[in-house]
Amino acid sequence: MDPVYSVFISCLLIGLLVGTLAGMLGIGGGLIIVPLLSYMLVHWLGLATDAAMPVAVATSLSTIIFTGMSSAWAHFRLGNLNSFIVLWSCLGVAAGGTVGALVASSISGHTLKNIFAVLVLVIAAKMIFGRNWVSGNTAARPALVTVGGFTGFFSALMGIGGGALMVPALVWFQVNLRQAIGCAAMGGVILALFGTASFIVAGWDRIDVLDGAIGYVYLPATLGIVTTSIFTAALGARLGQKINTKLLKRLFAGLLVLVSVRMILGIE
Template identity: 60%
Template sequence: MEPVSIIFISCLVLGLVVGLLAGMLGIGGGLIIVPILSYLLIHFAGMTIDNVMPVAVATSLSTIIFTGLSSASAHYRLGNMNGTIVGYTGLGIAMGAVIGAQLASYMSGAWLKNIFAAFVIVIALQMLFGKQKASGNNASPIMLASIGAVTGVVCALMGIGGGALLVPALVWFNIDIRRAIGCAAFGGLIVAIFGTVSFVIAGWNVPDLPPGSVGYVFVPATLGIVATSVFTASIGAKVGQKVNTKVLKAILACLLVVVSIKMIAGLE
């Protein structure tokens, strides 16, 4: 079987898992997609650690375009989006996503791998021990744009939607949790669009990318993940109503830490 076919089929399975976890726990799929896709590309497409990370991150972001559109639409219909918050934060996210994607494309694969792993460990610890608190301070438009810019840079570097970063930051500034989640849903869509386009441009003439790549985006993997995750996300949401998600989050957080340590030690 051709390597591209093996990766595509593997991504169909990966999409099943990503969709379930996203639906049950509300986490972004990039935390799981990036390390697994990196492994697949190294072992089946002959890529090296020096060039695999931008492809894995860019491809992860491209999948968020589809899931982010669905999520943002749902929150808009529920009235969870405040125009001022979404506007200023979204502007910062768009600029940050472009900058982050460009940084990732110029950064060495080893550095990007280690930065991703370190951020995943931080997010995992937040999942285990973090609590959403308000500070008593209100965010100015400049602060909202700054929060968005930092979120956009980090998300484009990691290939994630950003809810784990954006929601706690907005809640800290006394923004209602539902509006914070709605803003994060819209922000995930923005970072996915701007980050993906930036990665496509940055990788347009890069040699030695696997067949089926558009810039740094590996289209077969995108299609495989999206094809199944859109169905299992709704199933995961229903399952999440019936199981102890705190236990599942703790297990997943521990797994993410193990995966991150493995990434730092070496993917090959």
Template identity: 55%
Template sequence: MDALISIYLWCLLMGSVVGLLAGLLGIGGGLVMVPALVYLFMHQLDVSLSYAMPMAIATSLSTIIFTSFSASFTQYKLGNLNRFVLIYSGLGIAIGAIIGAQLATVIPGEWLKKLFAVLVLLIVLYMLFGKRVESKNQVNKVNLSSVGLGTGILSALMGIGGGAILVPALVWYKVNIRQAIGCASFCGLVIALFGSLSFIQAGWGHNELPQWSFGYVYLPATAGIVTLSMLTANYGVKLGQKLDTHILKKIFAGFLILVSLRMLLG
């Protein structure tokens, strides 16, 4: 089978799973997409790890543009977008996403793979054992910009929407949990947009990248993932109302731990 068709079909399947998990567990798909895309790019397109890692991260971010837009619009209708929080955290996030994407293209592929695996492990440990706590500090412009900058850099390095980082950080500064989640949805769009553009610029003109690459974004993979992920996300939300998602989250966290260890050791 032609590699292009094979990748598109695999990404259709991946998109259905990612969308289902996002709707069911409220977990962004980047944690799943990046390792899977690295494997596909290396084995289907014969791309070296030094290009496969930034391609996977960039492609993951490009898909988040679509899913975050939908989530942001829903949060806007629910009145969960705090303009003050959005403006100042969004500025930091936009700058951080550009920096993170540029860093991801210059860090050696093996190091980037291990960094991704370690960051995933930290996020999973927080998912399992972390608690949302508040500090005595009120949110202000400097705090928001700093949190946004850090979130943008880490998210663009990992190819994720940043909610797992931004929500607990905003809650720490006494932002209402609903507003924190709403702002994280919108800021995920900012991360994905600015991060993707930065990856496109960084990869522009690289002859080593495969055909159908737009900078570091591999368009057939983006199309395959987006096609079904937005459909299955709605089904995941409905299914989540019937199932015990706490148990499912622990199973999923265990799966991510295995994936991370495989990336660290393999």
């Protein structure tokens, strides 16, 4: 089978998993997409690691444009989008996401891989041991822009929606949890739009990127993941009401630790 078709079919399956886990646990798909896609790009399509990592990150961000819209719309209908919080935090997200994507496309793929792995370890530790703390500070404009900026920057480096970073940061500034989650959903769409556009511009003239890519965004993988993940998110949400998601989230975090260690050590 043509390797491109193999990647596309595999991304259909990844989309099934990503959508289900996102709906069930509220986990961004980039934590799954980036390591799996980077592996396929290197071992199935023969792409060098220096090019594979930014392609994997950019492609992951591009999928969030589509999958994140349904989540943001759902939170809008539920009344979870506070216009003040969304406006100022998303301004920061747009700026941080643009800078993060440009940084990710300019550093070596090996460096980006290690940064991704270390940040995933931090997120996994938060999932296993963490809890949301609340400070005595309220969410003023500078705080919201700063939270959005940091979230956008690091999420663009990782190819994730940013909820794992933004939600606890907003809760720290006394934002209601539901509003924090709704803001993170909207911020994910803004991040994906600005980050993806930056990756497209940065990779436009790269000759070592694959056919079928626009800049650093590999369209066959984007299409495969989005095609299935938009349908399985609703299924995941229903499953989340019936099973012990706390235990499952910790097991998933343990898997993330193993993936991160493998990436840091360079184990194939």
